[in-house]
Amino acid sequence: MAEGLVRTLDEMARRDVDVLALGREGNARFVAGVTRLWLAGTRPFAPGCVVVRATGAVHLMSVTDAGVPAEVPPERLYPMSWNPVNIVESVAAIPGVSDAASIGVDGITPLFDQLLAARFPNAELADGEEIMRVARRVKTPAEIECIRTAVSVAEDAFGVVVGALHAGARESDLKGVFEERMAQLGTTTPAFEGVFCVVDGDGPIRRFVSDRTIADGDLVAMNAGVLVDGWEGSLARTWPVDPRPEHRLRCARWRTEWTRARDRCRPGVRVGELRTTPGLSLQGVGLGYEGLDDADRLEPRMTLQLALESAGVLGGDALLVGDGAAHPLTAFPYAPAGE
Numbered sequence: 001m002a003e004g005l006v007r008t009l010d011e012m013a014r015r016d017v018d019v020l021a022l023g024r025e026g027n028a029r030f031v032a033g034v035t036r037l038w039l040a041g042t043r044p045f046a047p048g049c050v051v052v053r054a055t056g057a058v059h060l061m062s063v064t065d066a067g068v069p070a071e072v073p074p075e076r077l078y079p080m081s082w083n084p085v086n087i088v089e090s091v092a093a094i095p096g097v098s099d100a101a102s103i104g105v106d107g108i109t110p111l112f113d114q115l116l117a118a119r120f121p122n123a124e125l126a127d128g129e130e131i132m133r134v135a136r137r138v139k140t141p142a143e144i145e146c147i148r149t150a151v152s153v154a155e156d157a158f159g160v161v162v163g164a165l166h167a168g169a170r171e172s173d174l175k176g177v178f179e180e181r182m183a184q185l186g187t188t189t190p191a192f193e194g195v196f197c198v199v200d201g202d203g204p205i206r207r208f209v210s211d212r213t214i215a216d217g218d219l220v221a222m223n224a225g226v227l228v229d230g231w232e233g234s235l236a237r238t239w240p241v242d243p244r245p246e247h248r249l250r251c252a253r254w255r256t257e258w259t260r261a262r263d264r265c266r267p268g269v270r271v272g273e274l275r276t277t278p279g280l281s282l283q284g285v286g287l288g289y290e291g292l293d294d295a296d297r298l299e300p301r302m303t304l305q306l307a308l309e310s311a312g313v314l315g316g317d318a319l320l321v322g323d324g325a326a327h328p329l330t331a332f333p334y335a336p337a338g339e
Contacts, residue, residue: 002071004030005051005058007135012053018100020128021047021091021116023107026287027132029230032058035067045107046087052096059094061087088115104128129291136286138301143231144320147286147303148329150233151318154191154226155332157181158235161196161224167216167241171196171209174222182226191225191232191288195314199238202312216242219250221314223307230287236307236316239335251335254313261308265319265326271296279309285318303329 008031012020020031028034028049048061059076062068068077078090092098103120105112106129116125139147160181161174174196182190197206199219206221214220218241225234238254240247261277272294274282284290285305298304298321306326307316317330 002031002033002069003140004135005032005056008051008132009053009056011131011135012051012104015104015126015131017102017104017126017128017131018053018123019097019102020049020051020104020106020131022049022051022128022132023047023105024129024132026136026230026290027106027129028060029287030132030136032060032072033069034060034062034072035230045105045109045112046084047091047105047112050091050094050097052094052100054096057095059091061090084111084115088112088119092119102126104131106132133284133291136290137284138299139286139303139320140301143286144301144303144329146229146231147233147318150226150228150231151235151329152233153182153185153187153228154224154233154235155330156185157226158222158224158237158332161222162239165214165220165239165241167214167218169214170211171198171214171220172211174220175209175224178224187226187228189227191227191234194222194224195236196220196222196224199312199314205309205312205314214241217244219247219312223314223316227288232285232288232305233318234285234305234316235318235330235332236314237332237335238313238315243335247335250311250313253311254308254315255334257310258308258315262306262317262319262326262328265298265304265306265321266324267298267300267321269298270294271298277308281305281307281309281316298326 023045050059062077081087100123103123104126157178161178164177175194195207196209199221221238223236271292283305284292285303300323302321304319317328319326
């Protein structure tokens with residue numbers, strides 16, 4: 001039995017949840033090792049992966065075994081349908097589901113809320129996403145290595161972007177360079193929509209790439225990442241074109257605030273305390289985005305994505321929480337703005 005499934009079943013038992021109906025890709029990958037065949041234009045909630053605590057079995061919505069591990073035999077696949085009622089009926093036919101007293105979901109739409117309530121009137125809906133967050137939160141050495149691999153791909157693509165950064169280039173050119181390089185390295189799925197934007201003053205940094213032409217003296221904020229076998233590697237940097245004295249001042253201010261924020265990422269600290277820093281973004285990272293609540297406390301072997309925007313400078317790294325401090329999983333250098 002896959003370790004991710006074992007951890008999920010243990011958390012289901014702790015919370016007394018009988019069935020999990022999962023629709024988020026990262027959760028399905030974690031419990032079953034299944035891969036997505038394509039990226040749809042829309043991704044509404046549907047129970048694409050079902051975990052039954054009584055049997056310890058995983059069932060998947062698929063009409064093919066492509067991307068499905070051998071541990072999930074064909075008889076545990078149920079068909080896709082454009083009719084949500086048919087999907088719910090397929091889930092209900094899974095052994096151990098119809099008698100469930102508690103069904104956890106990692107997301108829900110009003111329609112599926114009504115359909116599940118009608119089909120399982122005696123079952124209570126539970127927060128399946130919280131179960132998955134806890135199960136996925138602390139990483140194994142193998143999982144940390146997967147994140148390192150994804151980070152190395154993102155760093156390689158970042159290096160090519162920096163090499164293409166010059167006066168006359170367009171923001172959209174830089175985005176294209178990043179995605180071309182990551183595809184050459186074997187992955188075609190960005191972790192999110194990349195940011196390659198000229199910084200205007202000390203105000204908020206734009207997050208939508210345009211065809212704006214980059215000029216000498218510009219600072220360019222870059223934030224991008226990749227998914228490698230579902231694992232995210234991402235980073236953020238702000239790079240100058242022809243460094244100027246004001247760049248040194250900005251970077252020095254940012255570095256001071258960044259060091260202070262990073263050094264506070266220690267076991268036992270509440271996430272909400274860290275998020276009080278202006279301009280700071282903190283989330284879990286692993287099989288893509290992994291949500292953290294303000295009340296959560298950092299633990300050893302948690303992996304974080306920490307980013308800080310300050311003084312018109314954006315920077316961010318993947319961090320591994322150790323026994324006493326957090327250590328960067330990212331090794332890409334910061335901009336040579338007089339540092």
